[in-house]
Amino acid sequence: MATRKMRLGMSMRGIGYHPAAWRHPDVPADGTLRIDHYVRNAQTAERGLFDMIFFADGIAIREKDLPRGSLARSGFELAEMEPLTLLPALAMVTKHVGLVTTASTTYNEPYHLARKFATLDLISHGRAGWNIVTSWSDAEGRNFNRDKHLDYDTRYERAAEFVEVVKGLWDSWEPGALVYDRESGVFYDESRMHELNHVGKHFKVKGPLNVAEMPQGRPVLFQAGAAGQGRDIAAQHAEVIYAAQDTIGDAKTYYDDVKGRLARHGRDWDDLKIMPALRPVVGRTRAEAQAKFDELQELLDPMVGLARLYNEFGDLSGFDLDGQVPEPQGEPQVRSGAEHILARARRHNLTIRQLGRQLAGEGNSCVIGTAADVVDRMEEWFTGGACDGFNITPNVLPGGCDDFVELVTPELQRRGLFRTAYEGRTLRENLGLKPHVNRYEAARRAAAAE
Amino acid sequence: MATRKMRLGMSMRGIGYHPAAWRHPDVPADGTLRIDHYVRNAQTAERGLFDMIFFADGIAIREKDLPRGSLARSGFELAEMEPLTLLPALAMVTKHVGLVTTASTTYNEPYHLARKFATLDLISHGRAGWNIVTSWSDAEGRNFNRDKHLDYDTRYERAAEFVEVVKGLWDSWEPGALVYDRESGVFYDESRMHELNHVGKHFKVKGPLNVAEMPQGRPVLFQAGAAGQGRDIAAQHAEVIYAAQDTIGDAKTYYDDVKGRLARHGRDWDDLKIMPALRPVVGRTRAEAQAKFDELQELLDPMVGLARLYNEFGDLSGFDLDGQVPEPQGEPQVRSGAEHILARARRHNLTIRQLGRQLAGEGNSCVIGTAADVVDRMEEWFTGGACDGFNITPNVLPGGCDDFVELVTPELQRRGLFRTAYEGRTLRENLGLKPHVNRYEAARRAAAAE
Numbered sequence: 001m002a003t004r005k006m007r008l009g010m011s012m013r014g015i016g017y018h019p020a021a022w023r024h025p026d027v028p029a030d031g032t033l034r035i036d037h038y039v040r041n042a043q044t045a046e047r048g049l050f051d052m053i054f055f056a057d058g059i060a061i062r063e064k065d066l067p068r069g070s071l072a073r074s075g076f077e078l079a080e081m082e083p084l085t086l087l088p089a090l091a092m093v094t095k096h097v098g099l100v101t102t103a104s105t106t107y108n109e110p111y112h113l114a115r116k117f118a119t120l121d122l123i124s125h126g127r128a129g130w131n132i133v134t135s136w137s138d139a140e141g142r143n144f145n146r147d148k149h150l151d152y153d154t155r156y157e158r159a160a161e162f163v164e165v166v167k168g169l170w171d172s173w174e175p176g177a178l179v180y181d182r183e184s185g186v187f188y189d190e191s192r193m194h195e196l197n198h199v200g201k202h203f204k205v206k207g208p209l210n211v212a213e214m215p216q217g218r219p220v221l222f223q224a225g226a227a228g229q230g231r232d233i234a235a236q237h238a239e240v241i242y243a244a245q246d247t248i249g250d251a252k253t254y255y256d257d258v259k260g261r262l263a264r265h266g267r268d269w270d271d272l273k274i275m276p277a278l279r280p281v282v283g284r285t286r287a288e289a290q291a292k293f294d295e296l297q298e299l300l301d302p303m304v305g306l307a308r309l310y311n312e313f314g315d316l317s318g319f320d321l322d323g324q325v326p327e328p329q330g331e332p333q334v335r336s337g338a339e340h341i342l343a344r345a346r347r348h349n350l351t352i353r354q355l356g357r358q359l360a361g362e363g364n365s366c367v368i369g370t371a372a373d374v375v376d377r378m379e380e381w382f383t384g385g386a387c388d389g390f391n392i393t394p395n396v397l398p399g400g401c402d403d404f405v406e407l408v409t410p411e412l413q414r415r416g417l418f419r420t421a422y423e424g425r426t427l428r429e430n431l432g433l434k435p436h437v438n439r440y441e442a443a444r445r446a447a448a449a450e
Numbered sequence: 451m452a453t454r455k456m457r458l459g460m461s462m463r464g465i466g467y468h469p470a471a472w473r474h475p476d477v478p479a480d481g482t483l484r485i486d487h488y489v490r491n492a493q494t495a496e497r498g499l500f501d502m503i504f505f506a507d508g509i510a511i512r513e514k515d516l517p518r519g520s521l522a523r524s525g526f527e528l529a530e531m532e533p534l535t536l537l538p539a540l541a542m543v544t545k546h547v548g549l550v551t552t553a554s555t556t557y558n559e560p561y562h563l564a565r566k567f568a569t570l571d572l573i574s575h576g577r578a579g580w581n582i583v584t585s586w587s588d589a590e591g592r593n594f595n596r597d598k599h600l601d602y603d604t605r606y607e608r609a610a611e612f613v614e615v616v617k618g619l620w621d622s623w624e625p626g627a628l629v630y631d632r633e634s635g636v637f638y639d640e641s642r643m644h645e646l647n648h649v650g651k652h653f654k655v656k657g658p659l660n661v662a663e664m665p666q667g668r669p670v671l672f673q674a675g676a677a678g679q680g681r682d683i684a685a686q687h688a689e690v691i692y693a694a695q696d697t698i699g700d701a702k703t704y705y706d707d708v709k710g711r712l713a714r715h716g717r718d719w720d721d722l723k724i725m726p727a728l729r730p731v732v733g734r735t736r737a738e739a740q741a742k743f744d745e746l747q748e749l750l751d752p753m754v755g756l757a758r759l760y761n762e763f764g765d766l767s768g769f770d771l772d773g774q775v776p777e778p779q780g781e782p783q784v785r786s787g788a789e790h791i792l793a794r795a796r797r798h799n800l801t802i803r804q805l806g807r808q809l810a811g812e813g814n815s816c817v818i819g820t821a822a823d824v825v826d827r828m829e830e831w832f833t834g835g836a837c838d839g840f841n842i843t844p845n846v847l848p849g850g851c852d853d854f855v856e857l858v859t860p861e862l863q864r865r866g867l868f869r870t871a872y873e874g875r876t877l878r879e880n881l882g883l884k885p886h887v888n889r890y891e892a893a894r895r896a897a898a899a900e
Contacts (some may be wrong), residue, residue, distance in 0.1 A: 022630065022632075022637060023632045023635065025632075027810045029630035029632065029637075030630060030663070033572055033661075033662060033663050034572075035572065035573045035575075058478065058559060058660070059565075059660070060560075060656075060660060061658060061660045069640070071638060072636055072637055072638050072639070072640050073635050073637055075635065075637035075638075077628075077660070078638065078660065078662075079623060079638070079659075079660055079661055080660060080661065081569045081572060081573070081661065082565040082566050082568075082569040082661065084532070084566075085535070085565075085566045085569040085570055085573070086534070086538065086569060086573065087535065087538075088537075088538040088539040088588075089538040089539060089541060089542050089573045091539060092539050092542040092543060093542060097802040107562075108562070109557065109594055109595075111509060111594060112509075112557075112558070113533040115509075115535075116532050116534075116535045119531045119532040119535040119536060120535055122451050122483055122484075122485065123485045123531070123535070123536065123539045125485075139656075142655075142656035143561040143655050143656055143657065144559055144655070145559075145653060145654045145655070146563060146654070163793035173529060175504075178480065178529065180472065180479035180480060180525075182472075182473045182475075182479065185473065185523050185751040185753075186522055186523060187472060187479075187522055187523055187524065187527065187528070188522050188525075190519070190521075190522050203595060204592075204596070205592075205593050205594075205595070206589075206592035206593055207593065209509060209511060209529075210508070210509070210528065210529055210530060211483070211529055211530065211531065211532065212483065212510045212528075212529035213480070213483050213529065243773050253495070293456065301634075301635040307699075321583070342725070425629035426477060440611065
């Protein structure tokens with residue numbers, strides 16, 4: 001029996017990650033706008049002892065989704081609840097599960113985010129987490145006074161400074177700063193309240209933050225993807241990475257690379273948990289699991305498949321969908337991605353319709369099988385040094401979450417890979433992360449020790 | 451018996467509006483950071499059939515609060531929960547009461563606020579309200595890349611455009627746009643989804659909003675104060691004004707002026723409710739009420755009184771607190787405000803200590819007495835054409851809210867001035883406001899009628 005336990009997150013954006021999820025008879029098509037839908041899934045994840053529920057987010061509807069009309073058929077990333085407003089509500093109907101959401105450093109101000117996540121930490125008694133992203137789509141830029149998104153380097157430079165500011169604001173009030181001394185009339189100890197007085201390239205923020213006493217010291221910091229410059233920011237700041245590798249080899253390489261950077265920032269190997277995405281389709285038998293997947297694939301509108309091919313092949317809606325996939329056009333960079341896909345089509349003799357359906361429906365790291373099959377795959381990665389746990393991205397909600405908790409969780413527990421009860425009171429404790437030490441308290445301790 | 455009913459809001463920022471509230475033995479000094487404190491008060495307000503709970507907000511700690519040290523003794527506007535993150539939590543533990551918070555047009559982006567308030571409306575099944583403010587303090591500016599706040603004209607110009615954008619975004623999805631047609635595979639009707647494509651002086655926002663189907667059509671719009679240019683914005687946009695007049699004469703003048711502006715914007719007299727602040731200190735007898743007030747006044751630290759006098763008289767901490775109030779110094783504008791206060795001190799022969807305590811402890815529109823006394827005052831204003839209801843700003847929480855609901859609400863009901871059950875399902879319905887009609891739906895109807 002392993003003593004090291006797997007970490008699990010349940011990705012809960014909307015009604016599931018399969019683009020035909022909304023057409024499934026057991027899925028509420030309007031679930032992205034219904035609080036009861038989110039409540040049910042959060043409570044199921046907590047029953048399954050998940051470390052956290054996790055929300056991806058975007059600040060625009062999808063726009064890249066041509067050919068025209070395909071967006072109206074996908075139901076994906078259109079109208080949904082804003083997750084940082086949703087999570088406080090879910091905090092009131094759960095007790096243990098962590099509450100993590102994405103928020104962009106490109107289109108926010110650090111003071112606002114610091115305040116909101118600190119408040120979520122208070123409301124949830126220590127279960128808040130922030131997934132740091134820089135945003136990338138032109139569509140988002142166009143809702144925030146721009147014609148397109150910020151360029152890559154500026155985004156990452158701004159992100160790094162943004163995170164520094166937020167961390168600084170979170171340390172504004174040392175533990176013990178608020179003394180509430182009714183007798184003497186002193187509400188707080190001025191020597192333990194700290195202005196940040198940050199002046200940088202992107203931000204000028206005086207502080208202090210007007211929130212204090214977060215149960216976790218500060219919320220847990222997440223990053224998704226973390227490629228390129230993101231790896232360095234992750235190695236410096238992130239406590240959890242949601243990764244996206246498809247093979248155990250790639251995952252191990254990534255794991256070792258990012259964990260290897262921690263020491264440079266004075267951090268230990270275990271100070272950062274890496275959790276790749278996993279999309280299990282689980283049944284009591286393999287046939288049942290396959291049937292679940294096939295049912296969804298059948299519901300996929302051909303237009304949604306064409307939209308999936310648009311980036312690489314352009315608009316194929318004028319072609320015979322039951323004919324061969326044409327040679328890609330356009331710039332060399334685009335063509336090279338397309339040729340990889342084309343090779344697959346040729347290898348399996350797929351029509352345009354079939355190729356679009358396959359690519360649109362599979363997503364990343366899809367595993368179709370029994371609970372034992374799914375856990376075999378998880379165990380191999382986990383014990384093989386490729387990850388610290390997984391971020392589950394179900395095809396459909398609530399079904400995908402229900403299935404996992406009913407079938408996969410017990411199998412993970414039977415093999416000693418996963419908890420049988422929450423260990424701690426906070427998300428930070430459940431993840432096995434060190435307590436946060438306020439910077440001023442640390443300095444005070446260091447000075448006292450000299 | 452009156453058929454027109456009074457509207458009531460409970461102002462719930464922190465632990466009450468008296469600066470010594472936190473020293474009171476029945477007040478949780480750390481209540482501003484405790485979810486159970488907010489839950490209790492929200493549920494009490496709902497038991498008392500309040501139209502809404504209301505949160506003021508600032509995006510900085512108080513800074514003007516000199517002389518040095520006084521801030522550490524007031525406990526006011528320091529560390530507290532961010533209200534737009536708090537309200538979704540309160541939505542889950544209440545069913546009827548409206549959920550209204552302040553958010554600044556100066557330090558936010560319209561897309562974010564439109565999304566968050568729309569989400570709150572969904573979570574609460576139609577109880578969201580936004581109190582539009584422009585912010586004014588340098589302290590807030592310094593947390594958002596500025597050395598001081600924006601100038602008055604620019605703030606109001608930006609606010610007007612901001613509100614236009616938010617209203618436009620809220621109309622992005624016409625009712626019926628989301629068709630969820632599983633059979634045909636069409637998720638939404640493209641002809642009923644509308645990009646805003648706003649290009650103005652302060653904002654460029656493409657839209658559509660990625661939230662839809664708000665139960666209220668859109669959240670209710672509030673304004674606080676609404677002086678100067680604010681009156682025109684209020685007459686154009688606001689559905690409720692939290693006013694601040696101290697006398698019935700001033701209140702009537704204000705009421706008639708603002709209501710008189712509505713027609714210019716094609717609005718009816720009843721499309722805007724005006725609710726001045728009221729701070730009742732209520733007891734079963736007048737003596738009990740006075741004793742409650744005196745107890746708080748006794749707890750007021752002299753330093754907090756000096757801070758109240760700082761703006762007009764400068765730092766008086768070097769003077770004998772039990773001596774006479776000195777002549778004001780400084781610029782003529784400041785002196786004229788100070789002379790008004792000084793006249794009062796001379797009239798009642800008040801020392802520095804006594805004057806500071808009186809001004810700091812009284813606040814606006816304080817009424818001390820029995821439930822009958824308080825309701826007499828409310829009835830006089832309400833039936834006298836000075837208001838449509840009141841915004842209660844209790845000295846202490848939970849006590850001030852408890853007292854109102856236990857003692858004042860029944861007396862209001864006995865006189866037929868207030869509801870005995872919620873009339874509607876949404877805040878908009880309870881306030882007696884017209885349903886919101888989506889602009890595109892209105893145009894469609896108008897075209898069909900021709």
